[in-house]
Amino acid sequence: MSEPAPISRFPVPPRSELPPDLQERFAAVEERSGFLPNVFAALSWRPDEARAFFATHDALMDKETPGLSKADRELIVVATSAANDCLYCVVAHGAIARIRARDPYLADQVAVDWRKAPLPARMRAVLDVAVRLAVSPVEVTAADQAGLREHGLTEDDVWDVGAIVSFFALSNRLAHFAALMPNPEFYLMGRVPKGH
Amino acid sequence: MSEPAPISRFPVPPRSELPPDLQERFAAVEERSGFLPNVFAALSWRPDEARAFFATHDALMDKETPGLSKADRELIVVATSAANDCLYCVVAHGAIARIRARDPYLADQVAVDWRKAPLPARMRAVLDVAVRLAVSPVEVTAADQAGLREHGLTEDDVWDVGAIVSFFALSNRLAHFAALMPNPEFYLMGRVPKGH
């Protein structure tokens, strides 16, 4: 069994010293998930940045549209975070993707090689644009975006693809910079049917 | 003279239709700068994301420390945005860097080849880490961060280096995705001594 690594390379203040709104939010997350994902702890020494981070996350990820489901949004995170070699985001959002997609395999398949994952043509087009925006943003064109519209994404969905990739470009780099480690809980989530 | 391009590939609502807090903020910016930078207009159709974007910007960029001046912070933006080929951020933050650094040449030098720009050893180390975090985040190590501490950056300054790069990793990608064009005003700012 490997050594437990610290949550972050930067200070992690005790929960009791955080501003009340963050304490409340963290308690609510913990209540819902059964544990506090490490990203919350790692950002908490910078409350303003933390609040903006969570606000952006919620605006982009807690949204279900015909063109881009919650599961689809998580898979965008998994594919682009894998392209950025970001352990925390691949493991944490891989877990959420397994649950949202009700598929125990798809997140790992998308993380390692989204091109061969069993995805509909729409999501294949989405991930092609997303991964390109993540690793070589200058190469994304208006024609790429028009292609997504042809797959049924609305103008809002297209923006969301770009904004999710952009937000996790930030998130992946912060996680690398802080050497943020995933909570052990994430690795198993969504792999075993409930009630098992 | 080249054709004027639209501000963004996505909708730009009329100012009068924005939420009051954004209208106020935009008016204040316009009052101070003499014009409204296009990034404000381009984000305004998504008020929650816009608010989080500006909050993050202010938390990281409006800060002067002995280890990382406002000018230094702008140069981080210029160097990493150039590495990402982001026209809007190179031109807009190049302008601000010229003003903050009171140097009409340094921003262009950093944008094209920061390695040969006339910078102190401290900023050379900062930009080396910053550009690596921008283009190959997996390669930034704890030793890199310790190196910045040896150049006099505090733990807060080191985080700020990482957070600024991360925030502009987001910003550069949104700007590419929206094909955001710089306002014409930025190109000349800080190039000619005031009163000329």
Add this chain to the structure above:
Amino acid sequence: MSEPAPISRFPVPPRSELPPDLQERFAAVEERSGFLPNVFAALSWRPDEARAFFATHDALMDKETPGLSKADRELIVVATSAANDCLYCVVAHGAIARIRARDPYLADQVAVDWRKAPLPARMRAVLDVAVRLAVSPVEVTAADQAGLREHGLTEDDVWDVGAIVSFFALSNRLAHFAALMPNPEFYLMGRVPKGH
């Protein structure tokens, strides 16, 4: 739940039509593991290549030395197969690595970012050389190999590092070319303590 994909893009003959030695080997593997890993099926239409493949595998992987344990060998496979985006090898050898290392997390950590995985200095040096040999073989030097010796690897161990990487350079490419999919069993193996 995503669609089941075919095992390979190339013919997979019925087991009963295989040469007797392959039938025997496949039966033994199936007996031991509870299922036949898809790589056996995918190679079986080319018996000579299959025999050479399994012989090379066994010569390199079924070996425990003080300098390079079976778990270490599997982690070399995981790290370099991830660098080659090879779904089959990351998932199958990730499973074996979890079991050999008795660690439910380490294989995923090594797959996404071996640099930040909680590994001893010896294995960090091994993976540095291994991944370089996988992606840019011209850059591996005699000094790299001397470095591994200083970490306690024997001359045989050093060769094994190179030979394992080389063998999976072959294996990863065959798996991509055949679009080989991992058996569902692999995804969960070694994640839950036995008897659970």
Add this chain to the structure above:
Amino acid sequence: MSEPAPISRFPVPPRSELPPDLQERFAAVEERSGFLPNVFAALSWRPDEARAFFATHDALMDKETPGLSKADRELIVVATSAANDCLYCVVAHGAIARIRARDPYLADQVAVDWRKAPLPARMRAVLDVAVRLAVSPVEVTAADQAGLREHGLTEDDVWDVGAIVSFFALSNRLAHFAALMPNPEFYLMGRVPKGH
């Protein structure tokens, strides 16, 4: 204000010691431009190479054809020199491009992201081939050249595209090797309307 850097890492002989033909040429350039661009000084310690350099420059750049104007030729230099991170050539030829194109913005746009610059389809095709020839010459094909002919370039124009890129592949590398710095005059040229 940043420190003045030396013109070159190599010797720069006094003007009075140069061969008469170079002295004359330098005087004429200085007369016309108001200053002597540093590339002249930096090459002057090698008169034969300097003469060949200027001869090639003039053969390719002082030419106006319907398919490739002087401004277009300068934009090729700006785009490919930016791809090579060459400060001297981006700043010096950016200045000339602003003047030749009578556009204060276009050179900066082409330097940072020519793909989104407001250019006609012809120049978009030219820069696509030019930048590819600069960074990955093996990938330029006869079909690329035929594509330029369809945009109205003559056979001579097509050669000039290739020859300009090739000449600045040389020029960019010499400038990097000598750490050639742009004259301060270049930064502002062509940004402010004359008579201002």
Add this chain to the structure above:
Amino acid sequence: MSEPAPISRFPVPPRSELPPDLQERFAAVEERSGFLPNVFAALSWRPDEARAFFATHDALMDKETPGLSKADRELIVVATSAANDCLYCVVAHGAIARIRARDPYLADQVAVDWRKAPLPARMRAVLDVAVRLAVSPVEVTAADQAGLREHGLTEDDVWDVGAIVSFFALSNRLAHFAALMPNPEFYLMGRVPKGH
């Protein structure tokens, strides 16, 4: 004249100490070629791996089909080994390719720039897929393989393309790792017409 380098960085046992089957094979090769190619010597300290290596080689390379001649197979080796900067394989298989193709120039042309080599469209398609599989295996698609079928390759030929590239991905890495040097004989083979 340059210094003779050792055959391998790893032990090369005397021929007399090898297992009898390897001694026989080596003697037969030497009889046929007039010398023993260094790869045989370099692998001989690992008899099991050596046997599997030669078995795979023979299964893939000693085969003449309408869709993929022996010469074609050698050119696949030359092109992909050049992409991997592998001196031994480029020189040794370049020699064999010259003989098989009865062409003293083609192997050098394919090694340096297969795109401009005078090859039929079929082999151009084969090398495009082969080199991509060698350097970026994730990018090879089912459509690429269908394209090879349209050029007349059978399903077996297509597999052979993939298997040859995969086998030399292994071989190139072992050769780099052992710093295997080509026998002097290879450099001149097939360059001068017999009887000259």
Add this chain to the structure above:
Amino acid sequence: MSEPAPISRFPVPPRSELPPDLQERFAAVEERSGFLPNVFAALSWRPDEARAFFATHDALMDKETPGLSKADRELIVVATSAANDCLYCVVAHGAIARIRARDPYLADQVAVDWRKAPLPARMRAVLDVAVRLAVSPVEVTAADQAGLREHGLTEDDVWDVGAIVSFFALSNRLAHFAALMPNPEFYLMGRVPKGH
């Protein structure tokens, strides 16, 4: 035997129509070498560029110094032209390097993998800087140049390293753009001892 390809994609005027000075030069070269290298023919439709090209070539390549022999200069061309995949320059200058170095193997070794070629430490340092300048010029530093001085190169020799690389950055791109093919004579030159 493969089809003869045209010398260039661009016009090759008949010798008799060339300006007298080029006719003379071509005749002298042909007299000395026994054939006219294709680069002369390919450049001849542009006499001014051709003259500057040959003048630069002669200024840099026809020079023997203690720090950088004629053979060394040719090997710089071979190594950097190989990095640029330039068939004409690798084959033509490989031939000249074999003759100048009186070594039938070294040019091929340098072309495929200069790092493992049997070279003195001085030339290893030279080629390290040269290839970096060829493929990533921004990364060559003053410290690299100081390193070459420590190996005994004079200031003039160091410039020559940079200038040779720069000149062949031009030459390689022109050769690619014109699809210039090597004369058949080059392939065998220097491989067989004279008098054979």
